[in-house]
Amino acid sequence: MSNKKKYWKNLSDLSSEKVTGIDDIKQREFVEKIPVDEFLGDKENLSNSSTSRRDFLKYLGFSTAAATLAACEGPVVKSIPYVVQPKEIIPGLANFYATTISNGYDFANILVKNREGRPIKIEHNKLAPSSSATNARVHASILDLYDSTRLAQPMKNGLPTSWFEFDFETKRKLKEINDSSKQIVLLTQTFASPSTSKLINDFGKKYSNVSHIIYDTISESAALDAFEQRYGQRGLANYDFSMANLVVSIGADFIGDWQGGGFESGYTTRRIPKKGKMSRHIQFESNMTLSGANSDIRISVKPSEQKLILLSIYSKIFSINNNINLSDKLQKTVDSTVSEILN
Structure with missing residues (x-):
């Protein structure tokens, strides 16, 4: 079959002398003529048109909305009824379960709102005898139940393994180490749960060579050491702000996450005026915090001045004579604070 196609290699080939009908091709750039005169040429019909600009925009908006709805067809979701419906589950009605949460320094009695077996919201349990406030972290902990990246099973050398294999190998290895008189190290975070402490103690009784190491990402060892030195027992002080008439804070954001937080409930009870009285709050700090924003008097100081302020108040x-170098303005504020404390 012969090839009748012709290719133009340069502009000289594309000339009217060499190519016949080139003028017709130029004139026929659009094969079908666009009927512009049909709707713009007749000025009389165009001026007498009854369609206003508002109607045009209305039709345009309706057509756009219709096209959008037609393109957004959702997937078909089928509701499958229970074969044997549990007595405690009624579709459409939520169930509430009372429980507790211990996550880091967050401890609270909570109510878990549940729909068809799925927890969807955490609320504060006001009926609990010891009821501490639920902060933002406690409310957000519901998301941990739906975390797709959390471990669903034990891992060994970076690969998933079964619980049966994990238990078998762990017991075998612990027995082997215990018989060889080697040291078993149990590394955990700080636990405030009596049940967890009892389990750790039982573990230590079974294996006599167990060393329990507690390590936290954010350490409170300084506060623990100070408490132990003063009271002879290692622990963190728990402050009841609901009994305080005057709060003086030096760099401690107790409404935020200072020592784990949880003090905002007692603090807010005394910040509501009752019979013309409410607690007074003085805050010395370097950075703006929640506690400073809610204080009556906020004094902005340098980080290096915080210890000097504490030492001066003490x-x-x-009545201890110490030569403390503070500015005159800051010293007057400290003196005023001390007078309020003593009165």
């Missing part, structure tokens, strides 16, 4: 309360 010295004046217990």
Whole structure:
């Protein structure tokens, strides 16, 4: 079959002398003529048109909305009824389960709102005898139940393994180490749960060579050491702000996450005026915090001045002579604070 196609290699080939009908091709760029005169040429019909600009925009909006709805066809979701419906589940009605949460420094009595077996919301349990406030972290902990990246099973050398294999190999290895008199190290975070502490103690009784190491990402060892030195027992002080008439904070954001937080419930009870009285709050801090934003008097100081302020207040309360270099303005504020504490 012969090839009748012709290719133009340069502009000289594309000339009217060499190519016949080139003028017709130029004139027929659009094969079908666009009927512009049919709807713009007749000025009389165009001027007498009854369609206003508002109607045009209305039709345009309706057509756009219709096209959008037609393109957004959702998937078909079928509701399959229970074969044997549990007595405690009624479709459309939520169930509430009372429980507790211990996550880091967050401890609270909570109510878990549940729909068809799925927890959807955490609320504060006001009926609990010891009822601490639920902060933002406690409310957000519901998302941990739907975390697709959390471990669903034990891991060994980076690969998933079964619980049966994990239990078998762990017991075998612990027995082997215990018989060889080697040291078993149990590394955990800080636990406030009596049940967890009892399990750790039982573990130590079964294996006599167990060393329990507690390590936290954010350490409170300084506060623990100070408490132990003062009271002879290692622990963290728990402050009841609902009994305080005057709160003086030096760099401690107790409404935020200072020592784990949880003090905002007692603090807010005394910040509501009752019979013309409410607690007074003085905050010395370097950065703006929630506690400073809610204080009556906020004094912005340098980080290096916070210890000097604390030492100055301590010295004046217990009548100790210390040469502390503070600015005149800051010293007057400290003196005023001490007078409020003593009165």
